[in-house]
Amino acid sequence: MATINDIAKQLGISKSTVSKGLNHATDISEELRQKILETAAELGYANKKLKKSDKKLCIFIENMHWDTPHHFGYDIVRGFRQFAEADGWKVDIIPATIELQKLTPYTVFMIQNGYHASFVLGFTLLDPWMRDFGTCKIPTVLYDNYVKNNPFVASVGCDNQEGFELSVKHLHQLGHRKIGLISGPMESYITNARHQAYMNALSKYNLEINEDFIRLGYYASEAARKYVPALMRNGVTAILFSHDIRAIAAINECNSTGIRVPEDLSIIGFDDLPLTTRTEPALTTIHQDRLALGRCGYYAISSLLNEVPIGSILLRAPLIVRGSTGPVPKNPHVVV
Amino acid sequence: MATINDIAKQLGISKSTVSKGLNHATDISEELRQKILETAAELGYANKKLKKSDKKLCIFIENMHWDTPHHFGYDIVRGFRQFAEADGWKVDIIPATIELQKLTPYTVFMIQNGYHASFVLGFTLLDPWMRDFGTCKIPTVLYDNYVKNNPFVASVGCDNQEGFELSVKHLHQLGHRKIGLISGPMESYITNARHQAYMNALSKYNLEINEDFIRLGYYASEAARKYVPALMRNGVTAILFSHDIRAIAAINECNSTGIRVPEDLSIIGFDDLPLTTRTEPALTTIHQDRLALGRCGYYAISSLLNEVPIGSILLRAPLIVRGSTGPVPKNPHVVV
Numbered sequence: 001m002a003t004i005n006d007i008a009k010q011l012g013i014s015k016s017t018v019s020k021g022l023n024h025a026t027d028i029s030e031e032l033r034q035k036i037l038e039t040a041a042e043l044g045y046a047n048k049k050l051k052k053s054d055k056k057l058c059i060f061i062e063n064m065h066w067d068t069p070h071h072f073g074y075d076i077v078r079g080f081r082q083f084a085e086a087d088g089w090k091v092d093i094i095p096a097t098i099e100l101q102k103l104t105p106y107t108v109f110m111i112q113n114g115y116h117a118s119f120v121l122g123f124t125l126l127d128p129w130m131r132d133f134g135t136c137k138i139p140t141v142l143y144d145n146y147v148k149n150n151p152f153v154a155s156v157g158c159d160n161q162e163g164f165e166l167s168v169k170h171l172h173q174l175g176h177r178k179i180g181l182i183s184g185p186m187e188s189y190i191t192n193a194r195h196q197a198y199m200n201a202l203s204k205y206n207l208e209i210n211e212d213f214i215r216l217g218y219y220a221s222e223a224a225r226k227y228v229p230a231l232m233r234n235g236v237t238a239i240l241f242s243h244d245i246r247a248i249a250a251i252n253e254c255n256s257t258g259i260r261v262p263e264d265l266s267i268i269g270f271d272d273l274p275l276t277t278r279t280e281p282a283l284t285t286i287h288q289d290r291l292a293l294g295r296c297g298y299y300a301i302s303s304l305l306n307e308v309p310i311g312s313i314l315l316r317a318p319l320i321v322r323g324s325t326g327p328v329p330k331n332p333h334v335v336v
Numbered sequence: 337m338a339t340i341n342d343i344a345k346q347l348g349i350s351k352s353t354v355s356k357g358l359n360h361a362t363d364i365s366e367e368l369r370q371k372i373l374e375t376a377a378e379l380g381y382a383n384k385k386l387k388k389s390d391k392k393l394c395i396f397i398e399n400m401h402w403d404t405p406h407h408f409g410y411d412i413v414r415g416f417r418q419f420a421e422a423d424g425w426k427v428d429i430i431p432a433t434i435e436l437q438k439l440t441p442y443t444v445f446m447i448q449n450g451y452h453a454s455f456v457l458g459f460t461l462l463d464p465w466m467r468d469f470g471t472c473k474i475p476t477v478l479y480d481n482y483v484k485n486n487p488f489v490a491s492v493g494c495d496n497q498e499g500f501e502l503s504v505k506h507l508h509q510l511g512h513r514k515i516g517l518i519s520g521p522m523e524s525y526i527t528n529a530r531h532q533a534y535m536n537a538l539s540k541y542n543l544e545i546n547e548d549f550i551r552l553g554y555y556a557s558e559a560a561r562k563y564v565p566a567l568m569r570n571g572v573t574a575i576l577f578s579h580d581i582r583a584i585a586a587i588n589e590c591n592s593t594g595i596r597v598p599e600d601l602s603i604i605g606f607d608d609l610p611l612t613t614r615t616e617p618a619l620t621t622i623h624q625d626r627l628a629l630g631r632c633g634y635y636a637i638s639s640l641l642n643e644v645p646i647g648s649i650l651l652r653a654p655l656i657v658r659g660s661t662g663p664v665p666k667n668p669h670v671v672v
Contacts, residue, residue, distance in 0.1 A: 149498065151652045159647045162485065292644040299635055299644070308628040308635070309652040311495045316487045316645040 002043035010039050022111065034108075041107030044137035055089045057301065058115045060096035060129075064122035070274050072290070073121055076143065079294025080119055087302075096120070098128065106132035106140075117305060119297045120145065124188045139304035141297050144190040151309035154300045156293060157190070163286035163317030164197040165204060167240055167268045170284075170319055172205050175328035176238040176266060180213040180231040182223055182250065183242035191216070194242045194270065210234075220246045224253040228265070229335045237328050238266035244273045244285055251279045251324060262326030264333035272320055281323030289315060338379035346375050358447065370444075377443030380473035391425045393637065394451045396432035396465075400458035406610050408626070409457060412479065415630025416455055423638075432456070434464065442468035442476075453641060455633045456481065460524045475640035477633050480526040487645035490636045492629060493526070499622035499653030500533040501540060503576055503604045506620075506655055508541050511664035512574040512602060516549040516567040518559055518586070519578035527552070530578045530606065546570075556582045560589040564601070565671045573664050574602035580609045580621055587615045587660060598662030600669035608656055617659030625651060 004022070008015045013032075020028050021036030022045075039045075059077060066073025081091050092115075094100075100109075106129045110118065117139035123130060125145075133140055133147045146155040171179055181198045184191045195214075202209050212234040217223035220243075228250050231239060241247035247269030254261050261267055261281055269276060269285035276283035296313055303310045340358070344351045349368075356364050357372030358381075395413060402409025417427050428451075430436075436445075442465045446454065453475035459466060461481075469476055469483045482491040507515055517534045520527045531550075538545050548570040553559035556579075564586050567575060577583035583605030590597050597603055597617055605612060605621035612619035632649055639646045 149502070149652070149654070151654070162647060166485070289645060295642065295644045296639065296646065299639055303632065303635055306631065308631045309625060310632065311498060311650045311652045313649045314647045316485070316647045318485070318487070 002040070002045045004045075006043055007036060007039050007045060010043065011035065037108045037111055038105065040111050041105055041136075045111065054114055056092065056113075056115050057084055057089045057117050057119070058092045058094050058113075059119045059121060060094050060123075062096045062122045062127065063124065066093075066121075072271070072273065075290035076121060076294040076297070079291040080297045081294070083295045083298040084301075087298075096123070096127070096129070101128040107136050107138055110136075110138050117141070117301045119143070119301065126187050139301055141300040141304070143293065143297060144188075144193075146189055146312065152304060154304055154310040155312040156296045156300050157193075157312075157314060158286070158288045158293070158317040159314040160190075160193050160197040160317065161200060162314075163270060163319065164194065164201040164240065166317070166319040167286060168201040168205050168207070170321065170325065171238045171266060171268070172207070174238075174266065174325065177207060177328070178210075178213060178235045178237055179207060180215075180234075180236035180239040181242070182215050182217070182227050182231070182239055182246055184246075185216055185218050191242055198240060220249040221253070224249040228253055228259070229257075232259070232265060232333065232335045235332070236265075237332065238268070238325070240268050240270075242270055244269035244271040244276055244283060247283055247285065247324075248273075248275060248279055251281070251283065255280065259333060259335070261324050264329055266325040266328075268319075268325060276320075277322070279324070284322045284325040285320055287318050287320050338376070338381045340381075342379055343372060343375050343381060346379065347371065360448075373444045373447055374441065376447050377441055377472075381447065390450055392428065392449075392451050393420055393425045393453050393455070394428045394430050394449075395455045395457060396430050396459075398432045398458045398463065399460065402429075402457075408607070408609065411626035412457060412630040412633070415627040416633045417630070419631045419634040420637075423634075432459070432463070432465070437464040441465075443472050443474055446474050453477070453637045455479070455637060462523050475637055477636040477640070479629065479633060480524075480529075482525060482648065488640060490640055490646040491648040492632045492636050493648075493650060494622070494624045494629070494653040495650040496526075496529050496533040496653065497536060498650075499606065499655065500530065500537040500576065502653070502655040503622060504537040504541050504543070506657065506661065507574045507602060507604070508543070510574075510602065510662065513543060513664070514546075514549060514571045514573055515543060516551075516570075516572035516575040517578070518551050518553070518563050518567070518575055518582055520582075521552055521554050527578055534576060556585040557589070560585040564589055564595070565593075568595070568601060568669065568671045571668070572601075573668065574604070574661070576604050576606075578606055580605035580607040580612055580619060583619055583621065583660075584609075584611060584615055587617070587619065591616065595669060595671070597660050600665055602661040602664075604655075604661060613658070615660070620658045620661040621656055623654050623656050 004015050004018045007018045021033045064073040065071035066077045084091050120142045133153050137152050140153045142155050144157045147153050213236050215227035247267050269283045272285045272287040276285050300310055300313055340351050340354045343354045357369045400409040401407035402413045420427050456478045469489050473488050476489045478491050480493040483489050549572050551563035583603050605619045608621045608623040612621050636646055636649055
């Protein structure tokens with residue numbers, strides 16, 4: 001870990017000037033302050049004094065709603081805060097817009113604002129800070145994202161492989177042999193991971209892997225309208241969805257076009273959102289324990305702060321069987 | 337979770353008799369006591385009173401030495417105790433012989449001895465309790481072992497995939513194209529996992545996967561003597577070993593038979609035992625942070641006790657480059 005001394009040497013300035021730069025003093029230029037912060041970030045500076053003063057963590061959120069109980073991020077944030085605050089940490093929640101990320105490198109932002117560590121929710125592979133996470137030296141925990149080989153960055157999420165294997169096993173027992181996938185665009189880590197988990201699960205049960213059984217699309221309703229009939233025409237009798245929101249759109253689409261769920265088509269989601277019990281039929285889905293995910297995020301941060309170099313924590317991903325899955329149809333539904 | 341009432345109902349006896357059975361009272365028969373304990377185990381009884389009284393955890397060890405600092409298990413046990421004892425737990429260490437496991441089902445043993453949770457080291461897939469872990473309802477953390485779908489059991493270990501990918505990347509950069517594996521018998525989870533990690537890493541770098549490049553054997557020295565020349569005759573110029581102990585045996589074997597390491601053959605181990613710096617040349621190997629693994633084991637137990645259903649925690653597995661790897665030989669060494 002670099003010290004104030006290292007930064008001073010690197011920039012050829014005094015230790016007291018470095019200290020001013022790191023501590024928001026107003027009697028140095030903004031330009032010099034930025035230079036000091038960037039050098040600190042580059043050298044992997046860790047402010048040891050932080051440990052004695054404010055204990056501050058932050059949660060960066062993007063592409064995820066979290067402010068009311070039915071939002072996906074609500075319980076994740078709540079679980080994290082419960083455990084972090086019980087340990088005496090103050091937790092700030094910061095919307096990490098692309099603009100913010102473009103404006104300030106990650107480590108500079110963290111040093112500047114005195115955060116010891118962060119929990120990162122909802123980032124895609126296109127977020128500028130994803131590159132920073134590859135080399136940063138500040139404890140950082142990513143939900144449903146992963147960077148290789150950096151001992152300062154850990155990943156938490158549900159075990160996609162376990163969830164998809166349980167789903168395929170369930171469908172296989174019901175007689176389904178042609179199982180499709182409708183998922184999002186490949187610009188997110190999790191979409192890639194679930195795509196891979198789907199392929200592995202099919203292999204495991206010796207089921208046909210076929211590009212005609214897979215469709216990726218950004219908008220849930222549009223994907224349901226276009227791709228559900230397309231996959232059924234290709235012989236698919238059951239579809240796995242990368243997210244509940246897509247599966248729910250598909251149930252609505254089926255209900256409005258006369259495709260019976262599960263008699264004509266079985267549907268499985270991923271997330272177990274509160275909404276899933278209110279569709280008709282209720283959705284069979286893979287459960288993400290969001291409160292546990294938040295708590296787990298804090299455990300991972302604690303580990304990194306205690307020099308336990310966790311790479312990833314995977315939570316169990318049980319399958320919750322409800323009404324949207326049933327035996328394979330004897331006569332396939334003809335989609336016009 | 338079952339209660340004393342449930343056990344009493346199941347057996348058709350009074351709650352006070354059940355209580356006697358669970359609390360080592362002497363005025364009931366040993367036979368009845370066993371029946372009560374087994375029923376408690378079967379029903380998933382959790383003694384809530386335990387939480388207020390003795391806070392007791394245990395570490396079960398098999399096939400692993402841990403009593404002096406150079407032993408593999410020493411730092412794992414130490415790391416676990418550091419964190420557990422700081423939280424007020426008493427930690428017992430119990431050699432889990434096959435005899436013990438055959439005599440008493442796992443859950444019965446735990447209830448009988450008042451343990452809240454356990455950390456399990458060194459078990460093979462043949463250990464009788466491995467089957468119990470599939471269904472037990474007592475928080476249990478397995479080092480380098482895994483059971484599916486049981487939310488009461490978590491796994492901790494190093495990320496074999498990361499370690500093997502770093503190794504293959506390193507060898508690939510040095511020009512090696514035929515990379516072998518010498519590993520142990522498939523009766524251990526970890527041997528299987530590393531075998532799979534080896535195959536995945538080769539695929540990733542588009543390298544030849546060939547059964548003639550792989551050998552499995554129980555005894556390290558014998559495996560080195562027989563398999564190192566055999567793999568070299570098959571064109572292999574670098575060998576990954578599933579454990580340092582095997583890699584060290586191979587270096588010794590090479591030194592005594594005139595095979596130069598790394599000029600004729602590159603060798604990579606797994607574990608980073610203290611011994612690896614003392615071989616000639618020193619061993620390039622994948623680092624297992626054993627102190628962190630022990631601490632991590634305690635984090636996993638804390639999570640399970642707090643109803644955070646962790647499936648697995650993987651630690652980073654950095655490659656430590658020392659003297660036993662070098663550029664691919666221009667002219668292959670002829671093994672007679």
